[in-house]
Amino acid sequence: MRPEERFEDLGALVAHRGGALLATATLLAGGPAAGEDLLQAALERVMRHWHRVKDDPEIYLRRTIYHLAVDQWRARRRRPEVLGKTETELEAAALRAGRPDGTDAVHLRLALIQGLAQLPPRQRAVLVLRYWEQLSESEAADMLGCSLGTVKSSASRGLARLREVTAAWAVEDTPASQPLVNGAWS
Amino acid sequence: MNRTIEDLLAESMRDEIAGLTPNPDLVARAARRHRQRSRIRLAASVTGSAGIAAAVAIGLTVASAGPRADATGPSADRPGPDAASSGGQKASSPRARVVTAMITSARLSYRLHLVNTSTVPGHRMTPTAPPRDLISWYADYTGVYDPRTSSGSGVDIMRQQSGTLAGPSSYGKADGYIYVRIIGDNYYTRSSSGSEPWQKGRGTLIQALVLNGGSAWAPTDGASADPAVLLAALRRPGSVTFAARNGARALDTYDFKYDPAGDASVKPHQLTGTIVVHDQSNLIARITMQTRVAGSDPRLADRGWMTFRTVMTFSSYGVSVTVHAPTGAVQHLKSLARG
Numbered sequence: 001m002r003p004e005e006r007f008e009d010l011g012a013l014v015a016h017r018g019g020a021l022l023a024t025a026t027l028l029a030g031g032p033a034a035g036e037d038l039l040q041a042a043l044e045r046v047m048r049h050w051h052r053v054k055d056d057p058e059i060y061l062r063r064t065i066y067h068l069a070v071d072q073w074r075a076r077r078r079r080p081e082v083l084g085k086t087e088t089e090l091e092a093a094a095l096r097a098g099r100p101d102g103t104d105a106v107h108l109r110l111a112l113i114q115g116l117a118q119l120p121p122r123q124r125a126v127l128v129l130r131y132w133e134q135l136s137e138s139e140a141a142d143m144l145g146c147s148l149g150t151v152k153s154s155a156s157r158g159l160a161r162l163r164e165v166t167a168a169w170a171v172e173d174t175p176a177s178q179p180l181v182n183g184a185w186s
Numbered sequence: 187m188n189r190t191i192e193d194l195l196a197e198s199m200r201d202e203i204a205g206l207t208p209n210p211d212l213v214a215r216a217a218r219r220h221r222q223r224s225r226i227r228l229a230a231s232v233t234g235s236a237g238i239a240a241a242v243a244i245g246l247t248v249a250s251a252g253p254r255a256d257a258t259g260p261s262a263d264r265p266g267p268d269a270a271s272s273g274g275q276k277a278s279s280p281r282a283r284v285v286t287a288m289i290t291s292a293r294l295s296y297r298l299h300l301v302n303t304s305t306v307p308g309h310r311m312t313p314t315a316p317p318r319d320l321i322s323w324y325a326d327y328t329g330v331y332d333p334r335t336s337s338g339s340g341v342d343i344m345r346q347q348s349g350t351l352a353g354p355s356s357y358g359k360a361d362g363y364i365y366v367r368i369i370g371d372n373y374y375t376r377s378s379s380g381s382e383p384w385q386k387g388r389g390t391l392i393q394a395l396v397l398n399g400g401s402a403w404a405p406t407d408g409a410s411a412d413p414a415v416l417l418a419a420l421r422r423p424g425s426v427t428f429a430a431r432n433g434a435r436a437l438d439t440y441d442f443k444y445d446p447a448g449d450a451s452v453k454p455h456q457l458t459g460t461i462v463v464h465d466q467s468n469l470i471a472r473i474t475m476q477t478r479v480a481g482s483d484p485r486l487a488d489r490g491w492m493t494f495r496t497v498m499t500f501s502s503y504g505v506s507v508t509v510h511a512p513t514g515a516v517q518h519l520k521s522l523a524r525g
Contacts (some may be wrong), residue, residue: 011213018212023203036208045218066420109198116195163191 007047013057014043021061027071027128030117042068066129067144070121108166115165116158125160126151234469239417280440281426290469295332297502298340302326304494307478329366332507338368339509367509374512384515429460436465455479 014021017151023044026035043066046053053060116124122144129140130151209215289323302325308317329340342364365380376384424444440461448454459475477497 006215007217014208014213018208019206022206022208026203026206027199032206035206036212040212040219041215044220047216047220057437108194110200112195112198113189113202116199127195128199130207132194132199134196158197159191162195166191166194 007050009057010046010050010061013061017058021058021065023107024062024128024132025065025069027116027132028065028121028125038065038068063143066125068143070125070144071097112162112164115162119158119161120145121149123154123161127162128159130155204256247387279426280428283438283463284426284440284442284461287461287468287470290468291335291500293504294469294503295330295334295505295507296500297505298328298338299499299501300327300496302494302496304492306492314365329368330502330505331368335507336368336370337509338507340366342366367512369509369511374515376512384512386515386517431465437471438463438465453480467503469503470500472500 022032022035022039025039028034029035029038042061045064045068046057046061116127119127125144126140129135129143130137133140135143137151137155139146141148144151200419213408225237234474326343327340329338331338343362365376365378367384368438372386372388374384374386376382403465424441424442426440429439429441440463441458442461443458445454445456457475457477459473461474462472463469464471474495474497475491476491478491478492
């Protein structure tokens with residue numbers, strides 16, 4: 001088999017699911033460029049172990065993306081980009097929101113995303129799995145190859161940190177199980 | 187209705203990544219880098235088995251490899267390459283002369299300059315592009331090493347791992363350095379950016395250089411840390427012949443050639459090279475090696491050939507070498523070690 005034919009399945013997978021895979025990688029890596037680097041690194045890893053991939057390659061690729069991210073992929077080589085938008089983009093987004101408080105809404109989302117990017121890799125991965133992928137705690141534990149308790153504690157700490165980051169928009173000391181009270185978001 | 191931070195986070199994520207699409211070239215790019223790294227792994231295997239690391243750390247085994255020789259004293263009135271001396275004993279053949287020179291050199295510390303150029307010959311960037319000798323890995327390392335203590339340090343000039351032999355400008359720009367320390371079976375590396383901690387690994391100098399030449403790939407098991415390989419190889423069937431004598435500089439040049447057996451990583455191949463020896467002191471001045479190999483595992487080598495050429499220049503014998511393990515070194519990432 002010619003080299004370029006060996007990974008045709010991967011090419012088809014990325015053609016169909018590339019957007020979702022890149023979205024996951026972007027959230028994990030902290031920015032679009034770093035996300036694409038992470039996705040490419042995961043693809044290279046999967047290619048290296050292609051002979052082991054017996055089942056759905058997307059599952060294998062996703063798992064690889066998460067494992068690379070949690071292994072602090074390139075963490076020592078570069079700081080994550082700061083996700084977010086420029087002031088102009090914020091203003092435009094606020095206008096699109098069509099509300100007097102639209103700017104606040106955009107800024108809160110921005111603060112959350114930036115806070116997410118600054119979490120430790122495992123906490124970030126758990127939050128992405130739980131609230132982006134919408135996986136259960138046990139499914140997240142399976143994906144990361146860790147215990148259920150690790151997922152629970154990582155999620156708890158991650159959310160607690162995000163509450164601190166977004167304190168300006170929230171009622172202080174909101175318990176984890178309580179809604180974030182802010183009429184602007186109802 | 188009030189919103190929880192979980193809801194807001196999910197909403198923020200959806201908003202942030204809306205409309206992202208990967209580069210259409212992403213898979214092809216990954217495949218290219220996969221092939222390049224496969225070849226680099228192959229290079230590591232070849233260079234390891236060919237003995238570059240062996241020459242760097244030659245003293246690890248030569249203490250028991252042969253008769254003691256006078257490391258610094260000039261040989262007694264040696265008229266020609268067939269009458270080399272070793273501690274007053276006449277070396278009767280080019281092979282014996284070379285082995286003696288390696289043993290002699292291994293008793294002293296030295297300065298080492300190592301340049302490795304690995305290429306993929308006749309590589310076509312596209313099916314219709316003209317074939318070029320694509321550089322797959324380039325290393326330019328300068329350092330000191332003391333085989334008696336198995337310690338050394340140096341710096342590797344990082345260069346772009348692309349370009350061709352015909353277009354050296356594409357790789358001729360120094361874009362950083364890798365600081366290297368070798369202590370026993372461990373190496374420590376750190377980039378010149380200074381923003382990263384020292385990283386620690388187990389292996390040879392060549393493995394340290396290979397590992398830092400790019401990003402996440404692993405050294406192969408075939409990148410042997412056994413420093414006896416070259417010396418043992420020169421004692422096996424193969425050829426060591428006298429090539430030339432530079433009387434003005436008192437240097438003798440010997441050609442060697444042998445056929446390393448294949449293994450799980452590489453097919454059997456032939457390695458050729460030259461060893462230049464100081465006539466009077468019996469110390470090695472330079473070793474040049476080259477070979478052309480293919481991987482025995484098509485998954486690793488994509489069935490392609492690659493060449494490598496390594497030039498090691500030895501100087502400043504007896505230089506002082508003091509190396510300390512850096513504090514705060516972290517183990518290489520698991521992803522690098524697993525491969």
